[in-house]
Amino acid sequence: MRRLIASTFVSLDGIMQAPGGPDEDPSGGFALGGWMFGYLDEELDLSDWGFDAKGRELVLGRRTYDIFAAYWPNQPDEIPVAKIFNSTRKYVASRTPQALRWNNSLQLEGDVVSALAALKQQPGPDLQIIGSGDLIQSLQAADLIDEYNVLTFPVVLGRGKRLFGENACPCALRLVRTEHGKTGVVMSTYVPDGEIRLGTIGV
Numbered sequence: 001m002r003r004l005i006a007s008t009f010v011s012l013d014g015i016m017q018a019p020g021g022p023d024e025d026p027s028g029g030f031a032l033g034g035w036m037f038g039y040l041d042e043e044l045d046l047s048d049w050g051f052d053a054k055g056r057e058l059v060l061g062r063r064t065y066d067i068f069a070a071y072w073p074n075q076p077d078e079i080p081v082a083k084i085f086n087s088t089r090k091y092v093a094s095r096t097p098q099a100l101r102w103n104n105s106l107q108l109e110g111d112v113v114s115a116l117a118a119l120k121q122q123p124g125p126d127l128q129i130i131g132s133g134d135l136i137q138s139l140q141a142a143d144l145i146d147e148y149n150v151l152t153f154p155v156v157l158g159r160g161k162r163l164f165g166e167n168a169c170p171c172a173l174r175l176v177r178t179e180h181g182k183t184g185v186v187m188s189t190y191v192p193d194g195e196i197r198l199g200t201i202g203v
Contacts, residue, residue, distance in 0.1 A: 002120045004059070006129040006136050007050035007149040009036055010163050016133050017160035019153075024067060030160045039153050041181040049149040049187055052081040053088055053128040059116065061132030062094040069102040091119065091127070093135050113142045120144065133161045141169045147191050148173070154184040172196050 009019040018024040018033030026033060047054060060068065068085065075082035090105040093112045100107060108115040116139060119127065129136060129145075139145050150163070174193035180186045 002122065002124055003126040003146040004116065004120055004129065004139065004144055005050050005056070005126060005147040005149065006139075006145050007151075008129075008131060008133070008136065008163060009151050009153060011035065011153055011155045011157045011160075013156045013158065014162045014164065015157040015160040016131070016163045017157075020067075025063060025161075028160070032157050032160070035155050035157060036153050039155075039181075039183040039185055041183045041185065044181045044185065044187075047081070049151060049189070050128055051130060051149075052084055053130070054084055056126045056128040057089040057091065057124065058085070059091045059127050059129045059132070059135070060093070061135035062092060062098075063134075064131040065090070065092045065094075065100075065102075065105070067131075069100075069105075073102055093132070093138075112138060113144065116144055117142070133163065136163065137165050137167060140164065141167055143169065143171070143192070145192070147189060150188050150190065152186045152188070170196055 008016050010016045017030050018026065019036040020034060022033040024033050046052065050056070072082050072085045077083040077086070086103055088104065090102065092100060092105055092107050094107055098107075108119075112135065116127075129139075136145070172193040172195060173190040175188060176191055177189040178187065
């Protein structure tokens, strides 16, 4: 079975909206786009956390796809991540059929949860989600995500789209790897670990 891996940037209070720039996603009046800029670290290897999708196929929500499709096809193949993104297969989750002009892009048909569950059963490389908050929430609620790479930045944003919203499915996660950068970014990998173990802490 193919694994489905999600990689994302979040603030300390769990906001993942528009980390890369003010115009990335201003929906809902979000005015703090670009919040990760002051914490970029030249020593931070994003490829090590799934952000280059090396050896994987991409699964993207419509908004993230549009952002990527407007940028990466215009970058030279000398940039390793551009070469990977432009050549690998890209599965797009969208409620409305639209032309997908970026090379090797396919729209997921029908219900996205059913489509991804079927895709995981097919032979092929692992599947990599980048960003795509609404998509992550839908797939987390259906217990389809096998690994989370979460890069937490030392900022509190207060409002915006969260990695795990009100409709998230309660579950336990197990930390399998963690590192930190010199600017305070904490990089962690989690895998699902069954149900939450409840109890009472005695005096």
